[in-house]
Amino acid sequence: MQDLFSPTADEGKPPWERIAIGRQACVLRGFALRWENDLLRQVQELVQRAPFRHLRTPGGRQMQVAMTNCGDFGWYSDQRGYRYTATDPLSSQPWPPMPPAFAALAAQAAEAADLPPFAPNACLINRYSVGTRLTLHQDEGDARHPIVSVSLGLPAIFLWGGDQRADATQKLPLQHGDVVVWGGVDRMRYHGVMPVKEGASPVAHPLLDGQRINLTFRHAS
Numbered sequence: 453m454q455d456l457f458s459p460t461a462d463e464g465k466p467p468w469e470r471i472a473i474g475r476q477a478c479v480l481r482g483f484a485l486r487w488e489n490d491l492l493r494q495v496q497e498l499v500q501r502a503p504f505r506h507l508r509t510p511g512g513r514q515m516q517v518a519m520t521n522c523g524d525f526g527w528y529s530d531q532r533g534y535r536y537t538a539t540d541p542l543s544s545q546p547w548p549p550m551p552p553a554f555a556a557l558a559a560q561a562a563e564a565a566d567l568p569p570f571a572p573n574a575c576l577i578n579r580y581s582v583g584t585r586l587t588l589h590q591d592e593g594d595a596r597h598p599i600v601s602v603s604l605g606l607p608a609i610f611l612w613g614g615d616q617r618a619d620a621t622q623k624l625p626l627q628h629g630d631v632v633v634w635g636g637v638d639r640m641r642y643h644g645v646m647p648v649k650e651g652a653s654p655v656a657h658p659l660l661d662g663q664r665i666n667l668t669f670r671h672a673s
């Protein structure tokens with residue numbers, strides 16, 4: 453029988469795993485687990501100030517994913533188009549500041565992905581209920597900076613495509629605590645999320661009850 457108290461071959465390894473999905477893109481499995489409590493507490497506080505809402509596309513269609521933001525800039529969409537705003541159009545107040553733990557996680561994830569130092573100034577917070585999906589798109593923002601995207605709650609299948617919308621997509625399962633990072637030559641890859649399936653939440657928390665939360669860090673301009 454294995455002696456549970458003896459050192460194992462894994463000793464010294466980080467508690468996460470890096471899987472390459474491009475030359476400058478990777479999935480960091482379990483990378484955000486260390487920040488789990490901080491992230492959930494802060495998201496709950498943020499949504500008191502800037503609640504989740506369903507934005508409209510420039511074409512007038514309501515988006516399935518509910519969104520809010522923190523940081524110097526927030527991603528917004530309405531009849532006037534997609535853009536980053538310094539204030540929340542709902543309240544006319546600045547978006548809530550980015551909590552230091554968020555910025556630290558994003559910076560450390562970019563470092564773990566071997567990308568240049570990253571200091572995000574925008575964090576889009578997405579809430580998916582069961583059945584909600586996000587169609588293939590490229591991310592706006594300053595393309596000299598990477599995207600760091602954190603998954604919490606229900607698992608999801610991330611669609612990872614190429615530089616053209618019509619390129620083939622890979623299906624990457626994402627779990628609570630996984631982080632996807634894409635920058636450099638991979639920064640403009642198309643991506644999306646398949647409809648989130650019903651399931652048991654990996655951790656008991658009101659934000660994650662039957663829901664998936666995603667934090668997407670960017671540099672807006």
Ligand SMILES: O=C(O)CCC(=O)C(=O)O
Binds near residue numbers: 576
């Ligand atoms: O929810 C996700 O995993 C991806 C979100 C995303 O692509 C975005 O907010 O631009």
Ligand SMILES: [Fe+2]
Binds near residue numbers: 589590591643
């Ligand atoms: Fe995106």
